[in-house]
Amino acid sequence: MSTGAPARGAELLLGSPHGDESDWLIGVIAAGAVSAEAQAATATRAAARMIERGREAQAVALLCACGLGGLAADQLQSRGRWEEAAVLAKACLPPGERDAVLLKWADQLRATGEGGRSVEVLLSLGRFAAAAERLLDLCDYQPAALLMRALQEQRTNGLGGNVETEIRGVSGGACSDGGGARAVLGVSGHAVAPGAGGGGRSTTSEAERDVGVASQRAYLEYSAYLARLGLPTLAQEYVRLAAAGGAGGDGALSMDEAEQMHSQYVTVQKRLEGTETAL
Numbered sequence: 001m002s003t004g005a006p007a008r009g010a011e012l013l014l015g016s017p018h019g020d021e022s023d024w025l026i027g028v029i030a031a032g033a034v035s036a037e038a039q040a041a042t043a044t045r046a047a048a049r050m051i052e053r054g055r056e057a058q059a060v061a062l063l064c065a066c067g068l069g070g071l072a073a074d075q076l077q078s079r080g081r082w083e084e085a086a087v088l089a090k091a092c093l094p095p096g097e098r099d100a101v102l103l104k105w106a107d108q109l110r111a112t113g114e115g116g117r118s119v120e121v122l123l124s125l126g127r128f129a130a131a132a133e134r135l136l137d138l139c140d141y142q143p144a145a146l147l148m149r150a151l152q153e154q155r156t157n158g159l160g161g162n163v164e165t166e167i168r169g170v171s172g173g174a175c176s177d178g179g180g181a182r183a184v185l186g187v188s189g190h191a192v193a194p195g196a197g198g199g200g201r202s203t204t205s206e207a208e209r210d211v212g213v214a215s216q217r218a219y220l221e222y223s224a225y226l227a228r229l230g231l232p233t234l235a236q237e238y239v240r241l242a243a244a245g246g247a248g249g250d251g252a253l254s255m256d257e258a259e260q261m262h263s264q265y266v267t268v269q270k271r272l273e274g275t276e277t278a279l
Helices: 006-015 021-032 036-052 056-065 069-078 082-092 095-111 115-124 128-137 141-157 180-184 204-228 232-243 255-278
Strands: none
Touching: 006 021, 021 036, 021 056, 036 056, 036 069, 056 069, 056 082, 069 082, 069 095, 082 095, 095 115, 115 128, 128 141, 128 204, 141 204, 141 232, 204 232, 204 255, 232 255
């Protein structure tokens, strides 16, 4: 190996059916003498061989040592070890890769009925609009509205900067139609339409828009909930907040439009409650 071609030596070590973990590690080191890209490719192959032999911990450690922590997290997630992947992401990955891993975990938690934990993960990432949308999908109207109102008051009072600087890459709503149950009910004319979800980093204006969209929906859903509880005065306060454009400050509605949307949400919630009762 010291006098031969490193690339050929690495290939032989990784390709041998009789190789062991020591051979694969030597192959990774040899590939490092060729280029960083060659080492990353060789480390990926070596990790795959380790996993075939049941050496998952060693495979993850190798990938992290070679700067492939994102791939290591993917390997853990694909094997259902979501919390270990999250710990790895927080400890080792740069912000973009870390957020992608944690967003996948948030989606997995939601899919397995752990909506509350999913919201906690989104909040830890500063994805406030997405967290509010997810709370609404869980019919947790009050926490969603209060979260958006806190953001709005922060913006108004200038505490710790504005919404644009505080929200890191807000991804919009938890689903594209503002809630699957509402789509099934066939209700049209929503006051707002959540933006597409995703792991990408949004621009400042997109972040503002997404917060405004989420807060309008949160205020109107909560106003409908309050009206159903027999609290019309408080419900009207949240209708006015929605009409003002929500926490984003743009996209204001007329009071007539806000009232119409409020009435639609009351109807939707009643139908949804009736469907759940029937089930």
